[in-house]
Amino acid sequence: MEWCLKQPKIELHAHLNGSARDSTLLELARGLGERGVVDFATIESVIRKNDRSLVECFKLFDLIRVLTTDHAAVTRITREVIEDFASENVVYLELRTTPKKNEAIGMSKRSYIQAVLDGLRSVDAVDVDFIPSDVNKANSKKTLSINDNGVTKTKIFVRLLLSIDRQETGEAAMETVKLALEMKDLGVVGVDLSGNPAAGEWDTFLPALNFAKEHELPIVLHCGELPDRLEEVQEMLNFYPQRIGHAIFLDDEQWRLLKLSKIPVEICLTSNVHTGCVTTIDDHHFIDLYNSKHPLLLCTDDPGVFSTSLSREHYLASSAFGLGREEMFEMGKTAIDYIFADERVKKELREIFSSFAAKEF
Numbered sequence: 001m002e003w004c005l006k007q008p009k010i011e012l013h014a015h016l017n018g019s020a021r022d023s024t025l026l027e028l029a030r031g032l033g034e035r036g037v038v039d040f041a042t043i044e045s046v047i048r049k050n051d052r053s054l055v056e057c058f059k060l061f062d063l064i065r066v067l068t069t070d071h072a073a074v075t076r077i078t079r080e081v082i083e084d085f086a087s088e089n090v091v092y093l094e095l096r097t098t099p100k101k102n103e104a105i106g107m108s109k110r111s112y113i114q115a116v117l118d119g120l121r122s123v124d125a126v127d128v129d130f131i132p133s134d135v136n137k138a139n140s141k142k143t144l145s146i147n148d149n150g151v152t153k154t155k156i157f158v159r160l161l162l163s164i165d166r167q168e169t170g171e172a173a174m175e176t177v178k179l180a181l182e183m184k185d186l187g188v189v190g191v192d193l194s195g196n197p198a199a200g201e202w203d204t205f206l207p208a209l210n211f212a213k214e215h216e217l218p219i220v221l222h223c224g225e226l227p228d229r230l231e232e233v234q235e236m237l238n239f240y241p242q243r244i245g246h247a248i249f250l251d252d253e254q255w256r257l258l259k260l261s262k263i264p265v266e267i268c269l270t271s272n273v274h275t276g277c278v279t280t281i282d283d284h285h286f287i288d289l290y291n292s293k294h295p296l297l298l299c300t301d302d303p304g305v306f307s308t309s310l311s312r313e314h315y316l317a318s319s320a321f322g323l324g325r326e327e328m329f330e331m332g333k334t335a336i337d338y339i340f341a342d343e344r345v346k347k348e349l350r351e352i353f354s355s356f357a358a359k360e361f
């Protein structure tokens with residue numbers, strides 16, 4: 001596990017609120033409990049529960065939504081999530097979150113994302129690069145910087161994906177896509193379709209996704225999380241997104257198409273096993289894709305909800321599929337080709353990985 005922690009890593013599939021610390025969620029719940037908004041004891045038992053089916057998992061997400069839909073909470077969670085990823089040597093993070101609206105507290109989709117950006121700005125423990133056109137960063141060759149105390153700080157690149165929730169309307173989805181386009185200069189690099197896979201229809205989101213495509217905004221789709229959605233999987237493959245998440249329930253012909261398409265797949269081992277979508281890690285489609293040299297991205301999905309970390313996911317893949325340190329490092333490095341940030345970032349990441357390899361192998 002130690003070497004998995006040490007290696008530089010790239011995380012491309014992590015949901016902000018699914019990455020929140022349990023301790024923070026409990027603290028928020030306690031605060032709301034004292035004000036009589038929620039029943040703390042019930043929430044505590046749900047948060048502390050470890051194994052969750054897909055259905056239970058989405059019940060928890062509904063609960064998390066109640067706890068975290070508040071500007072200050074969003075800012076805090078963003079800061080903590082970035083610190084947590086940086087502390088395990090994640091050097092590039094593409095963090096996704098669903099912009100939320102809550103008129104009662106003056107929250108719009110835009111102010112929600114502003115709160116996320118405030119969180120990015122408020123990180124102090126590490127140096128966060130999130131504005132693509134930041135001239136100072138662009139001129140800096142360093143991957144380490146010195147803070148006020150003379151201590152070296154590590155750097156993490158963070159970019160954002162705005163998620164469309166499958167429970168939303170087509171109009172709300174369009175609003176998210178337009179917001180993502182407007183916020184490109186602030187580090188938003190694409191859109192995601194996620195949320196309860198049993199909810200919503202593909203056709204509802206198609207206009208918004210087509211609009212994103214016309215404007216060359218990268219798109220990631222949660223695909224094949226349920227066995228009875230083969231038609232939708234087909235539409236998703238035909239749509240040809242930049243990356244897909246999970247790809248669990250595909251029929252043989254779709255599986256063949258996926259491999260032919262070379263659409264990179266974001267693999268979330270612990271998430272898939274915890275939700276019961278895959279029986280055991282040994283049965284996971286990771287190894288089939290790996291052996292076929294299909295572009296693969298090892299990700300956490302929801303490290304808070306599934307009590308995992310990217311280092312742990314690397315360790316699990318290595319032990320379950322017999323992959324050594326260098327093989328895992330090489331696989332992790334190929335993720336650079338599939339990130340949505342620009343060439344400057346890719347170049348810096350290549351340098352980080354090369355200098356690590358020169359020292360370690």
Ligand SMILES: CNc1ncnc2c1ncn2[C@@H]1O[C@H](COP(=O)(O)O)[C@@H](O)[C@H]1O
Binds near residue numbers: 062099
């Ligand atoms: C387990 N597999 C999954 N499948 C589909 N959607 C998921 C997910 N895990 C998380 N989310 C989506 O991300 C939201 C939480 O983060 P944000 O509030 O957006 O930051 C969840 O409410 C759900 O919509």
Ligand SMILES: [Zn+2]
Binds near residue numbers: 015245
């Ligand atoms: Zn996901």
